[in-house]
Amino acid sequence: MSEVIEGKATRRGRTWVVHIPEHEVYGHGRTLRAAGENTAAGLRLVGVTAEVAITPVTPELERLRSDEDAYEAALSETVAALALRRTTLRDISVAVRVPTTRVKLLLAAGGTPPTTARDNEQDPQSSERAGPTRRDT
Structure with a gap:
């Protein structure tokens, strides 16, 4: 798990939504940690094993x-x-x-x-x- 994939998290209501465009994977969660874990699980489903670094984005x-x-x-x-x-x-x-x-x-x-x-x-x-x-x- 040496590769780090970066994703941007946006707030949708009470949920953080993370998008990883290079793999077309989305993740979500009520906390940034949960959204990161969900996104990592989504990446594993498409055969990518990597650590996910999330950058929260709001105005x-x-x-x-x-x-x-x-x-x-x-x-x-x-x-x-x-x-x-x-x-x-x-x-x-x-x-x-x-x-x-x-x-x-x-x-x-x-x-x-x-x-x-x-x-x-x-x-x-x-x-x-x-x-x-x-x-x-």
């Missing part, structure tokens, strides 16, 4: 998924912008209200290097530009 769920995608994009942009301003990981985490590990993952996905407390110290090259130091004399 409200589609709007929710769209809002989640927009939030994730805004979060990623905000974390990247704060990191470019050399904000510490902890400060970014507090500002955007997500765990530090999530901030690290977002930065890794975006390719922006995480900042550390050492990064916030003065850069030695900037002191050379300020004028001669004891080392220079």
